[in-house]
Amino acid sequence: MTAQPLGARLLLLLAVLMLVATACSGGADDQVAEQDPVLVAKGGELYKASCAECHGSDLRGTDKGPSHLSILYQPGHHGDGAFQIAVLIGSTAHHWDFGPMPPVEGLSEDDVEAITAFVRQRQREEGFEPYPP
Numbered sequence: 001m002t003a004q005p006l007g008a009r010l011l012l013l014l015a016v017l018m019l020v021a022t023a024c025s026g027g028a029d030d031q032v033a034e035q036d037p038v039l040v041a042k043g044g045e046l047y048k049a050s051c052a053e054c055h056g057s058d059l060r061g062t063d064k065g066p067s068h069l070s071i072l073y074q075p076g077h078h079g080d081g082a083f084q085i086a087v088l089i090g091s092t093a094h095h096w097d098f099g100p101m102p103p104v105e106g107l108s109e110d111d112v113e114a115i116t117a118f119v120r121q122r123q124r125e126e127g128f129e130p131y132p133p
């Protein structure tokens with residue numbers, strides 16, 4: 001993949017996010033789709049290396065970050081664009097008391113797509129935890 005300037009990538013992500021927000025009003029579509037096993041395997045490795053420190057290798061959170069199996073992170077509420085944004089620019093502390101998430105360096109858009117597929121597959125297989133926990 002060729003490197004895009006950060007601005008272009010951000011604009012694209014914002015467009016994706018707005019689409020997600022528009023699609024978000026229904027709430028009926030809670031079912032998580034089956035994911036590509038190749039992507040899931042790649043994403044699992046990357047998740048272990050880059051995300052598990054805070055989100056837990058079982059995705060259920062640590063004292064540094066929340067569980068990605070929270071109902072909060074179902075596709076209809078935090079779409080795949082939210083994962084790209086969080087990795088690229090981090091996240092303010094707004095749903096939890098862990099403090100902000102810093103940007104995660106060294107991951108391509110494709111890497112984050114694989115990570116997202118891994119998280120979606122786990123959500124599909126294990127179901128969601130209530131929010132607030």
Ligand code: HEC
Nearest residue numbers: 050051054065082083086091093094095096098099101104
């Ligand atoms: C240093 C700790 C830390 C690491 C490492 C980390 N996160 Fe986070 N992440 C957090 C915290 C804390 C929050 C919760 C922010 C809040 O909503 O209060 C969060 C929230 C998120 C969110 C939700 C953002 C939103 O829009 O509300 C996503 C998506 C996410 N993380 C994905 C990832 C992925 C993918 C990785 C690995 C590439 C990762 N995180 C690595 C700490 C971390």
